[in-house]
Amino acid sequence: MLAGTTVSSSDRLSIGAKSPLTGGIKESNAGGIVGTRIARQGLRCIALEDAPGKESEWKIIVVGKDGVEFEDGTFLEGKGVYEKSDLLAEKYGRKAGCITIGPAAENLLLASGIACSDPHGVCSRYAGRGGLGAVMASKRVIAMVILDDGEVQPDMVDPEAFKEGSKRIVKLLKDNPVSSLFTKYGTAAMVDICQSLKVLPTRNFTHGTIEGAEKINAQTMYDTIEKRGGEGKTRHACMHPCAIQCSNVYPDKDGKLLCSPVEYETMALMGSNLCIKNLDVIAEMNRIANDAGVDTLDVGAAIGVAMEAGLAEFGDEKAVIRFMEEVRDITPLGRILASGCKVAAKVLGVRHAPHVLGQAIPAYEPRGTKGMAMTYLSSPMGADHTFGFTLRDEEEPASKEGKVELSKKFQVIGSRMDAMGMCNFVRYSVRNDMTPLLDLIKAFYNVEISADEFDDFVKETLRIEHQFNTDAGITARDYRFTETFYEEVQPETGETMDITDEESALARQW
Numbered sequence: 001m002l003a004g005t006t007v008s009s010s011d012r013l014s015i016g017a018k019s020p021l022t023g024g025i026k027e028s029n030a031g032g033i034v035g036t037r038i039a040r041q042g043l044r045c046i047a048l049e050d051a052p053g054k055e056s057e058w059k060i061i062v063v064g065k066d067g068v069e070f071e072d073g074t075f076l077e078g079k080g081v082y083e084k085s086d087l088l089a090e091k092y093g094r095k096a097g098c099i100t101i102g103p104a105a106e107n108l109l110l111a112s113g114i115a116c117s118d119p120h121g122v123c124s125r126y127a128g129r130g131g132l133g134a135v136m137a138s139k140r141v142i143a144m145v146i147l148d149d150g151e152v153q154p155d156m157v158d159p160e161a162f163k164e165g166s167k168r169i170v171k172l173l174k175d176n177p178v179s180s181l182f183t184k185y186g187t188a189a190m191v192d193i194c195q196s197l198k199v200l201p202t203r204n205f206t207h208g209t210i211e212g213a214e215k216i217n218a219q220t221m222y223d224t225i226e227k228r229g230g231e232g233k234t235r236h237a238c239m240h241p242c243a244i245q246c247s248n249v250y251p252d253k254d255g256k257l258l259c260s261p262v263e264y265e266t267m268a269l270m271g272s273n274l275c276i277k278n279l280d281v282i283a284e285m286n287r288i289a290n291d292a293g294v295d296t297l298d299v300g301a302a303i304g305v306a307m308e309a310g311l312a313e314f315g316d317e318k319a320v321i322r323f324m325e326e327v328r329d330i331t332p333l334g335r336i337l338a339s340g341c342k343v344a345a346k347v348l349g350v351r352h353a354p355h356v357l358g359q360a361i362p363a364y365e366p367r368g369t370k371g372m373a374m375t376y377l378s379s380p381m382g383a384d385h386t387f388g389f390t391l392r393d394e395e396e397p398a399s400k401e402g403k404v405e406l407s408k409k410f411q412v413i414g415s416r417m418d419a420m421g422m423c424n425f426v427r428y429s430v431r432n433d434m435t436p437l438l439d440l441i442k443a444f445y446n447v448e449i450s451a452d453e454f455d456d457f458v459k460e461t462l463r464i465e466h467q468f469n470t471d472a473g474i475t476a477r478d479y480r481f482t483e484t485f486y487e488e489v490q491p492e493t494g495e496t497m498d499i500t501d502e503e504s505a506l507a508r509q510w
């Protein structure tokens, strides 16, 4: 709603479709500059309907001020995302907003994502979840380019009030302790928090702590980036403007960019979950995942399953890189891993598959945090931490008491940000009072909407999303963890999954 303006962190790009991974509705969003470019073209939404036959040639959809062109995209076929990104930048300029897919999506693999341009013109910001890359590929669209020739300026009814409101958001973000923590350490700050709460996924989600977590925590990452210097950055904005700047640039030993960004979820799913305690290895896995065009969470979880099946020892650094190379090279094993942990577990005969609705559990072990578990079981998108992030507000994380209400409260708070296209990290500053954002809507559109009315709109959206899933054939029985989470104790907390189907159904009712 505020994309293309001066409001911090408001240009999030939201991509939606029916998910081939979960079979239900999917919205996955990414930072970067594409949202800004779309707004500058005077557009709010681009819809691709239907699909041509699979024999159709690959196309690039180019959107500019003079209209829409369907250009030949065959020269991009089979190339990694980084090479595609360079070729697109060469052809359309580094300032164009590009989205593209990797080889995994071209092969319609279920954990494939969509890569979007960052401010440097590199397609490294991912709408990673739910297999949306495969949906784009099914339409034979290998890239979309939003040219940098858009001249539409935000046409707001009260520019002065908007300017003041925009400054107010920056102040709120700078004063907020959580955003400030992310400004210094990025999301990597969650490693120590989750280790102390015993919910850091470890050894294919069989444990909640790992010995030596400090080797992959935020301070180690910060010190490593600072020491190596060069292209490394401990603080980086995925879009402009952003007052938080939680992103980073992780350099190799020579100070050259290895991967940007490296986020907590990846550090857990490709790090502690595989007993990998080496940031260089995690960053290299992340880089290959970005090049292959896959979700680091679903593929990290699939590798955990493969390790449990005995394909490699937990902690084997060479093996995890080899697994990622197999994903990038689309080998038979790579295809299995790039299909996510549910498929990997079925193929490899592993019972303990960490997913809900087929989407891998994010980096918070659910038996140790029943609030997050309730959120995983309530999201129409499959296990999703951004859908209702309760962890910071759980007095007794391992207890299920009061978690239906807590999860629902944060489902609304998180969905407000999605509804507005804001970065999810803005929610910490407006969670108790949406007025600063509602004032901006008023100054921009001359629409007065109360906080309650806005929440009614958000709840109606949640209702529609659940109805979509029901219509798609998803039943209450599908919103469950794998049986092992109910049967087996997580050693550090002594907890099993004790949330009943009736309780999780209540958390999905709006």
Ligand code: SF4
Residues within 6 Å of the ligand: 009, 031, 032, 236, 237, 238, 239, 242, 243, 244, 245, 246, 247, 423, 424, 425
């Ligand atoms: S807080 Fe982080 S993810 Fe959000 S807009 Fe800023 S840099 Fe991007």
